[in-house]
Amino acid sequence: IAEAVGRxxxxxxxxxxxxxxxxxxxxxxxxxxxxxxxxxxTYGLVRLAPLIERTLFRLPKALGQILSETxxxxxxxxxxxxxxxxxxxxxxxxxxxxxxxLIPLLMGIGLIGIAGVLISPSIGAAILWLGWPILSWIIxxxxxxxxxxxxxxEFSLPIWVSAALIVILVAGSEWLTxxxxxxxxxxx
Numbered sequence: 001i002a003e004a005v006g007r008x009x010x011x012x013x014x015x016x017x018x019x020x021x022x023x024x025x026x027x028x029x030x031x032x033x034x035x036x037x038x039x040x041x042t043y044g045l046v047r048l049a050p051l052i053e054r055t056l057f058r059l060p061k062a063l064g065q066i067l068s069e070t071x072x073x074x075x076x077x078x079x080x081x082x083x084x085x086x087x088x089x090x091x092x093x094x095x096x097x098x099x100x101x102l103i104p105l106l107m108g109i110g111l112i113g114i115a116g117v118l119i120s121p122s123i124g125a126a127i128l129w130l131g132w133p134i135l136s137w138i139i140x141x142x143x144x145x146x147x148x149x150x151x152x153x154e155f156s157l158p159i160w161v162s163a164a165l166i167v168i169l170v171a172g173s174e175w176l177t178x179x180x181x182x183x184x185x186x187x188x
Contacts, residue, residue, distance in 0.1 A: 011046040015039070033084055037077055040166060044076030045069055047173045051180065062101075070096040076169060082155045083162030091151045098145075099138045106134045 019039055022029055029035045053068035070093045082088050089095075109131040117124025145151060157165075 012043075015042055015046055033080070036080055040076040040080055041073040043170065043173075044072035044074075047177055048072035048076060048169070051173065051176050054180070063097075066097055066100050067093070070100065076166070079157070079162035079165040079169075082157050083159045086156045087152050087154050089146070089152045091145050091148060095141060095145045098141045102134050102137065106131050106138075109134070 022035070049065075049068045049072035052071050053064050056064035056068055059067065074092055074096075078088055109127065113124050113128035113131070115124070116127045
């Protein structure tokens with residue numbers, strides 16, 4: 001909405017607001033892995049991905065964006081995944097490069113299909129079936145790449161070390177974002 005009316009978007013503020021509202025209504029959500037993972041990944045997309053994308057300026061824009069978003073989300077969630085599961089996929093960036101471009105199309109088909117179900121269940125179901133080949137591709141790629149030898153590595157970190165790594169990543173991202181804005185202002 002902010003972009004549509006010509007105002008700057010404050011994605012980080014919206015992320016903090018969403019997390020606060022969720023914790024107000026369900027305080028124990030902060031202990032749930034899914035909430036922590038979503039929060040870390042979204043933070044990575046909002047703050048870290050633009051920083052990484054600036055370093056990938058020589059790549060085609062679409063590839064640079066996908067790669068920066070994949071790396072940012074992977075980097076921010078890695079300490080949590082290692083802390084909880086004691087393993088980490090080393091092929092997830094490749095898998096994401098192969099499937100992420102299809103996600104907006106799949107979401108669009110899903111939204112149109114759901115709207116179609118409200119009008120006519122048979123029309124909505126037919127639209128939703130259009131997403132089946134895309135879902136099949138995502139599952140196929142995930143299984144194939146995940147079956148490679150050494151596709152994941154075992155790591156073990158105490159959960160407090162994982163938390164400290166996330167704090168360091170957030171602090172570093174915030175400093176780099178602040179520094180980038182300072183340099184942009186001096187260039188103007």
